[in-house]
Amino acid sequence: MRNNHVRAIALAATLPLVALTACTTTDPSVTQTSGTGTGSAAASSPASKDWFDQTLYDTQNQQRSATFEGNPEQPYLQYIAGPMTDTSKFKAPGAHKVCFANASISNPWRQTGWITMNQQLKALQGTGVISEMETRDAKDNDNTQIADIDYFIAEGKCDAFVISPNSTAALTQAVERACQTGKPVVVFDRGVQTDCATTFIHPIGGFAWGIDTATFISDKLQSGDKVVALRILPGVDVLEHRWAAAKKIFEEKGIQAKDYFTNADPTEIKKIISDELATGDVKGVWMDAGDGAVAALEAFEDAGKKLPVMTGEDEMSFLTKWKQTGIDAMAPVYSNFQWRTPLLALEKIFKGEPIPTEWVLPQKPILADELDQWLQRNQGMPSGHYAKFGGEDLAGYPEVWQQRQIP
Template structure:
């Protein structure tokens, strides 16, 4: 049984605003949904949108040197586990003893989701539900009751408190809408004594049983800014298109990138776009009207195609660009021949929380901080990922990691949103 709150997870796709998760990108092949997208993103990602299109201030408050250094090292780390199952890989580190949660019988999982308001999150949600079906058939999970906060902190706080008051959750799974605001509610879930699995975006507490995420925003920022700096010259201009403020992984992406641009003498200006293709085109049109733009940096793939089209509309040479592993960017990248990189905020992470609950219900150890692989797609690899995902809609993410699940490829091709 899969239960959702009316008006939440099963809301019509045409009503979804394509804001951003922990990374993400473009459309759903639904004419009612505009092409855009995060993570993704990471995309998708929570918080207030701020002034879309407004140039942003310094990211110093989001920069922690020690975390930057750790994630920089983790980019070349050795991951435990089978590379054919990247959603179960992790960097060796502290483990959490879950023997107290071991018991027989199927269990109920309560999932407080930030949203499925963009293609990155929608792709992950499809994958998560396919994984759920497998665990229901095997008798691990009886049902997953889901409440969708629709990108609103207050709604998600109420959702978590509802689950706590309901009193019949055997485990909590939480994908936070934003970082600081959701922390107290996560702590209240921990206080119930039930296992708490947090994934995608972080919170400011170490109480969860496990926190699951790809390497992180600093790694994304390092990968992308180094790529742009290597392919540009000192004094060149980069326009940075950001989704939303106030989400750790997104802020960390820009905090890392901003410093690398400064170190390499790259002129970088950043704007919040809300992942709105029209806003992205407007920003780039204005910037191109005042001079040349040699590079485009995105903290998610949302609107990557719109960014490229802005250069086409202006009759300008294509920029050096970083997008994401969303299919519309990969296809446009190949069609144009521009110099690009597709960083990822590994979409396959949506499988991991439910697989973690399976381990927890069995009393197995789980990584306290479960760090998943996060490897960008290069030009040399792009063709392989395009071929592997042939037939998938533009809003699909190449590294979704669901190829061995029962509904593959049909449910992702048809964009079946549970």
């Protein structure tokens, strides 16, 4: 996945809401390791921070098989049963202005979501729920996003705030200031270290991703087999959680997994794979995001080696290559349809309806027997599109997504 920036999830009710999602900004308390770089194996991620959390691991493991409330045909409205927020005080007639402080649209995953969000916005404008959505793009910069939120607060014209934080700790106080306005605040995708928001929306999380992917690869291999783990960058919670879960499982199964940071650079990925193939057979490739999955497979093809067992993501470039090569693979998902949910949550809030305090969305990987179905459903979509974008029922489908019309 394009993922840059992913934050942690706080799933226990007694814990603060901490983030989720993938992108490129890192936790400001973390420094990059000297092991990160071209062709170099990753050190143990930033050694200053222990990313494994057994409680969170267990919670997300259980949530992988949880029953979700709501219509499965509308996964962007489904949620795991839990505490609900009373929004009756926000009930108000008429159309409302929404102010959206977005971390960025700097990668294909966020671009796909942004397209879907804008088509959902048009639908809610058409039904008189939202009058306009003023959006400010922080371009992956914490200080810019803090200034954006403070601008909205000072402007005083927002009926509601939607915030996709650039990073967790840095944005916490700005989100709290938005909460202090008395207006509803919806945080999604990545979280912050406060529970003041009206709702926090996110898929299950990084540990679930790591469990799905490492279990899949381990079940296909034998103890002692070598796996190359390709990681985008250090210090991003959900990405770190993905690897922490995968590393645990690989170690338990006796799989020899060697991880590298790649910054999603296809040239770097090819070099890493080529160097590893020169030292022996590579039986599997694990990725913490799908960017560069095609490059990894091309390195095997260039070397004339048997293609590996592999996990990528639901980006169309990987799904297409998977089909073409017939590899043994699966595509984990960090549900892109979550970009619809904040606006649909506001529709409920303005009606005074209760909504989940922590809105945990489905996060189901694509398995081999579903590949053809998802390729068919997304026929004609460009390589940077994400299969589980969840916007098929919106106006403009499929042309808006096919043409990548970025608002």
